[in-house]
Amino acid sequence: MARLRFLVPANIRHNSGGNAYNARLVTGLESLGAKVQLLAIEGTWPDASANQRRRLGSLLGAWDHTAGTAADSRWHTTPPIPPVTIVDGLVAVGAPDEMEWAAKARQNTWVLVHMPVPASQDPGPQEREGRALRAATGVICTSATAAATLAARHNLRRIHTARPGVAPAALAAGSAPPHILAVAALLPNKDQLLAVSALVRLQDLDWTAALVGSDQADPGYAVKVRAAITANGLNGRVRVPGELAGQELANEWHAADLSLLVSRAEAFGMVVTESLARGIPAVVRHGTGAVEALGLAGLVADDGGPRLPGTTVAFPEGGADSPARLAGVLRNWLTKPATRTEWRDAAGEARKALPGWAVTAQSVLDALAGA
Incomplete structure (x- = not known):
C-alpha cells in the first residue's frame, strides 16, 4: 500500500482549480488504497519567508535523515515522513534551496505542478522554478500543456502527466432565455x-x-x-x-x-x-x-x-x-x-x-x- 505525504499551500483559500484538484486527487488515491497524509503548509507561497521555508525544509527532511520525524525536537508535532512526499508546485518553486537540500538528503520528493511560472522579464521566478523541479525525484503535471512547457523550459526528463478527472453530474436543464x-x-x-x-x-x-x-x-x-x-x-x-x-x-x-x-x-x-x-x-x-x-x-x-x-x-x-x-x-x-x-x-x-x-x-x- 502506497504511503504518501502531500504538502499543499494554505494561503490559497478561494476555490481554485488547484485546490479542487488536490482535494479530489487525495480522495482518488485513498479509493485506490493509498494512505495519504495531507498537510496545508502555512506561508505566503510562493514568496514565503525564511522561517516558513525552514519549516518546509524540516517537513521535507532537508537538513538530515531524521529531520521531520518524532525525534526532531524542533518540530514536536511533525508526523513521520512517509516513503514519498508530493509538494504542490506553488510551494516547491518558493523553496528551491530546501528542495535541493532534500535531494542531497536522498529524500523521495516529487512536485505536482498545476501551472508553470508565468513568463516575464524578470528571470528570477523561472530560475527558482527550474532549480526546484530539477531537484525533485520527479515532476507530475496536471496537463500535457504544462508538461511540454516545463520540459522545454528546464530540459526536464523526469516529467509525467496526470490530467484532471471529473465527477459524474446530471445533465443541465438550461434556461430561457439562454x-x-x-x-x-x-x-x-x-x-x-x-x-x-x-x-x-x-x-x-x-x-x-x-x-x-x-x-x-x-x-x-x-x-x-x-x-x-x-x-x-x-x-x-x-x-x-x-x-x-x-x-x-x-x-x-x-x-x-x-x-x-x-x-x-x-x-x-x-x-x-x-x-x-x-x-x-x-x-x-x-x-x-x-x-x-x-x-x-x-x-x-x-x-x-x-x-x-x-x-x-x-x-x-x-x-x-x-x-x-x-x-x-x-x-x-x-x-x-x-x-x-x-x-x-x-x-x-x-x-x-x-x-x-x-x-x-x-x-x-x-x-x-x-x-
Whole structure:
C-alpha cells in the first residue's frame, strides 16, 4: 500500500482549480488504497519567508535523515515522513534551496505542478522554478500543456502527466432565455472584463449571464468587473454572486446553456470538463491549455483545431478587437438554433468520454512506481 505525504499551500483559500484538484486527487488515491497524509503548509507561497521555508525544509527532511520525524525536537508535532512526499508546485518553486537540500538528503520528493511560472522579464521566478523541479525525484503535471512547457523550459526528463478527472453530474436543464456561465475567480488572468465587453455588444439579443467566482482573490479587479457591468447597463442581465459552492453552484450549472473560459493563460481548465460533464458546451481561448480539456472529451480534431467551429476563439496580440471576436462567436450561437443544438449534442456525447478521478490518481501512482 502506497504511503504518501502531500504538502499543499494554505494561503490559497478561494476555490481554485488547484485546490479542487488536490482535494479530489487525495480522495482518488485513498479509493485506490493509498494512505495519504495531507498537510496545508502555512506561508505566503510562493514568496514565503525564511522561517516558513525552514519549516518546509524540516517537513521535507532537508537538513538530515531524521529531520521531520518524532525525534526532531524542533518540530514536536511533525508526523513521520512517509516513503514519498508530493509538494504542490506553488510551494516547491518558493523553496528551491530546501528542495535541493532534500535531494542531497536522498529524500523521495516529487512536485505536482498545476501551472508553470508565468513568463516575464524578470528571470528570477523561472530560475527558482527550474532549480526546484530539477531537484525533485520527479515532476507530475496536471496537463500535457504544462508538461511540454516545463520540459522545454528546464530540459526536464523526469516529467509525467496526470490530467484532471471529473465527477459524474446530471445533465443541465438550461434556461430561457439562454444563460451564459463563467466559473472562475475574478482575476485579471481570467479576463472577465473581456467577457463583459463582449456581452455589451449583444444587448439587442435575449440572454442572461453569471460570473461566478471569488471576489476576494483580487478585490481591486473585482471592483473593476462590477463597475464595467454597471457602467454598461448590464446589472439586470449579468450577475456577479461571488464564490459559490454546494447546491448554490449546482443550481448555476443546472441553469446554464453555455460556459466561458477566456483566460489569458490556462494549464488545463477543469471548469471546461466540469461543464461538459453536465452536457454544457464551452467556449475557450485558443492557444491555452483549456483546448486540451476540450481534447480530453474528444472535441478537438486530428489537426488540433476545434471539432466544433467557434468553440475556441483566437484573440489578436494586443487584444484591440478581442471583445468583438468573442461577441461574434456568442452572437452566432445565440441567433442560430441549429448551432446551439449541434453544440449541445456534442457536449452530451463528450461527457461519456470523460475520465473519473480514479484515473488521475492511478496516473500519479504509476508515475511514482515507475521511478
